[in-house]
Amino acid sequence: MGFLNLFKRSPDKSGSGGTQSADRGIMVFDNTSEVIRAETVIRENGWRVRVMGPPAEIRTGCDLVIEFPLIEHLNIRRLLEDAGVEPLQTVPVTGPLLEPVDIFFTKDFGAFLMVRAANMKITIDKQSSVIVNISGGGCPDVPFLAMEMVGKKLNDAPRPCSIGHTLCGYALDLAYEEIQRQYQCLQ
């Protein structure tokens, strides 16, 4: 998933070479899962955009927005219409946007490995890669994600970004990708 490029291992070079915020806009969507879908579509078509926190005046509680180069507004809008994932509104960026956390914490329990991203933790059995626990978070998709993922191997479990809908789901996806990377290093 492209949005994982937000993290430090792959620093973002959004837009056409580091444009200033005056050249940027944000697209606001109905929910986080639409943001993730839209971001995937946009990136697959070659644009570099960033997923960010919304400005305070349009914040509701569990939000992400897509920051994009304003000059590409019509093209991106058309692309999203074709993909059936249209933003609720598009507005220019007038101030700094919130950036997602970009720090992972890892804990080795011997036979088990745990990774935390933001407020979400995922733990696997190091030998089998079976997800043995998911903890943390406060949004209502966390128990759902745990129900769908715990007991399955990393490669067999659904990606949190494919079935989650909130910032906690998004954070869990970041932890998921990191623990998968670390598991591959163990092999």
Added chain:
Amino acid sequence: MFAVVGTVPDDDFPVVKGAVFVDGDVLHVEGSGRIHEIPINRGTAALLAAAFMVCRYFGKPAPEAFLVGDTGRGHGSRRLYQRLEETLSDSFYTSLTFHYIQPDVDWHNRVLFAVEEMKTRPILIADAGFMYAAKMSGQAPAYDVFTPDMGELAFLADESAPHPFYTRGFILHENNRAPQLVERAYGHDNAARYLLVKGAQDLIADRSGILETVGEPSTEALEAIGGTGDIITGLLAGLTGIGWDIPDACTASARISREAGRDANPDPGTQVSDIIRHIPEALDRLR
């Protein structure tokens, strides 16, 4: 009677208000003309199961649950918020605990207005998504207890973060400096009257600083187990709900959960229901 508000991971689960009971690893809730069964594996079901254990142990009436199904889209949460707004002002509860729910500032404020209209104000406890909304709304001081983990304490301490996902790195790095985070959270009015911080060491704090630290017994594997924080909040809901003083209830909740956790002899793959069943023994030792 006290109540717990939260969600279950099933979009078809209706809005239900009713008393709960636990049988084995299943939570039963009476409501909407039938008894609903929910596995006790994490989330609000685990919280309610822990609260129920307290009530059963002390021979008190079981907690009442306000539940709805929500897998993250927020539709169920909004129906539950609406039910609370419509019914809370005419209700009587000794304590109200808010848990997993889609954070939504507007709906949070409506529910808080309804609470303010109750004839007797209950002890207000907020955890998980509702705590996020309470902090973001600027109404944190209206609550009696927040129950963050260390990462969420950093979120409370970051005055600009609307969700733990946006906690700034320089604050996250203060993970081992709980006193500073507590001070910062209160300094920006982003904490409840008391904080019960869940972590390697559980902390009870108020505006004056850390009141108590509970670090024993220490069982490292508990950090990885989903739902251990829900147990602590459930114990707190139960103890305050049956009349315990808040600081005493915070300290006891931390101790009971640690004892039950140790008794389960867990590894990082242990499930939370294996810990909940040890709560009665832990309560025995507390007495």
